[in-house]
Amino acid sequence: EPEVTQTPSHQVTQMGQEVILRCVPISNHLYFYWYRQILGQKVEFLVSFYNNEISEKSEIFDDQFSVERPDGSNFTLKIRSTKLEDSAMYFCASHRARGGTAEAFFGQGTRLTVV
């Protein structure tokens, strides 16, 4: 069964360092998302991406964040200069098509720990 895969599963980084979180969405999906979840809290929207551009972003997704789809399969989230409060689980999700079934499938997540 197709699935969304994320790497790494766990990343520890020093405050101020750049991190890149990687995702391979389901191959025939067109919409891609990043969400984050601080331990014990709800799942928060960061950004959605369609047709090679950001379609929506939240106030969390500030200038320190960027997304890219560098080739036909990968979808990355970059945090330029990490802060302690960026520590969270980051989930990638993909969804097939506008107007079609709206089932978003999530990856297993990357646990980011900023020290």
Added chain:
Amino acid sequence: GQQLNQSPQSMFIQEGEDVSMNCTSSSIFNTWLWYKQDPGEGPVLLIALYKAGELTSNGRLTAQFGITRKDSFLNISASIPSDVGIYFCAGHLTGNQFYFGTGTSLTVIP
């Protein structure tokens, strides 16, 4: 952003009991989805609902899309220990993000 409120926030039930949880929104959605999340894992899709009034089952799970399009509920019948986890509702409008509820934590006591 849109607020989705789930209730109850947590539930402690005996194995074999039925469970009911719901989700309400201040705005309408075209799609309601229910996810289950195990500790340290990503949300796993359980049920998707596409029409107001729709009632859909997936094994012991049954979910309904409210008539007003602003609410949904999820029932789990005859709970078992592996039902333990956090259940999230999510609402979607075409072309928009998926808005997540606050979650219901379920504990099943054997």
